[in-house]
Amino acid sequence: MVLKAQELFWEKGYNATSLSDLSTATGAGAGSLYNTFKGGKKELFKKSLQQRKEDLEDFKIKLENSDTPIELIKAFFISVATASKKSHLKGCIVANTIVEMTFIDEELENEAIEILKETEKLYTTAILAEQKKGNIKSKIPAHTLGKHLITLWCGINTLRRIYPDKEILKQQIELQLQILK
Amino acid sequence: MVLKAQELFWEKGYNATSLSDLSTATGAGAGSLYNTFKGGKKELFKKSLQQRKEDLEDFKIKLENSDTPIELIKAFFISVATASKKSHLKGCIVANTIVEMTFIDEELENEAIEILKETEKLYTTAILAEQKKGNIKSKIPAHTLGKHLITLWCGINTLRRIYPDKEILKQQIELQLQILK
DNA sequence: TTATTTTTGTAATGTTTGATACAAAAATAG
């Protein structure tokens, strides 16, 4: 149920997704939706965001068990480029939420910001470790490089909609990943 | 009137800005708003976007009359970092619109995309000229560097909300502008 | 089985939405 809702929220954002949209998409009536998610629409959206948090946890474990975490991160970014056109247009639900919810709903905005900050921490930790091992020669502080990846992520999130094109996106991503060496 | 409306749209986006919000902000009653802007709320939003187009035209002229256009572009990006906190949270109305309007209103989305593509063209033209003059040594194609600046712009647009902090933003922007040399 | 609780779908809640109708007022024209 959350999954179907997430898909809709992801596409259309919070405000433009109506409860009847959600009802149609999930197949559940309004009554069920409100019985299952006590907080209504907002709670359902939170759950949709939360799920991204779980994906992040998975990625964290993969990173920690990898001998080449930087390659993992790079591969992840490049995999974005080769996604479907619809994926490009949907972008990242977390980044989208930050843009939509500023001045609208502080709680949802902060929820989304927190997820990207956790992602940044993941990147920074991995980069710092690889710098110490000498696998990354760059003297740029790990926290700056971590933020750079977040900036790239957010930038690509919008660029994907302007140019939902594998080649263009791949080119831009690779250009910006060169700094990680 | 458009200016006050633009300010609201810029902050809250299209969907979250109601007509009564606009009426209050502009001081004009609903009747006046609909008499002045035949297309209603959507037309008013278009006018708000259009104004960014005019700013772009101004910047184009400045670029064409400058001996150091690249410095102008760099200064523009860095000036973003030192803006007010509210400016950071508002971000760029054009980039915001692209994120909000995908799957919602194709016309408004395309209007916004077109503006960023024109901006890109401006950058690319300036970069190409400076490459020919030898002022930029990089062999990376001008159109790739132009898109890189758009990616940076969109990335910073979201990063500003996560970190509305001059130092952090300046650091990120300068890091990414290094490629223009 | 029967009794009790939980879940479901429908209908209705009151509110807010974008948009209009229209008369008063202001501006313009003659």
Next chain:
DNA sequence: CTATTTTTGTATCAAACATTACAAAAATAA
């Protein structure tokens, strides 16, 4: 100054909105 047009604000519209009330149905417990 009068006649005509344009602009304004108010009151109102139907539609859409998020939410809830509630009875039927399903699931669970005894």
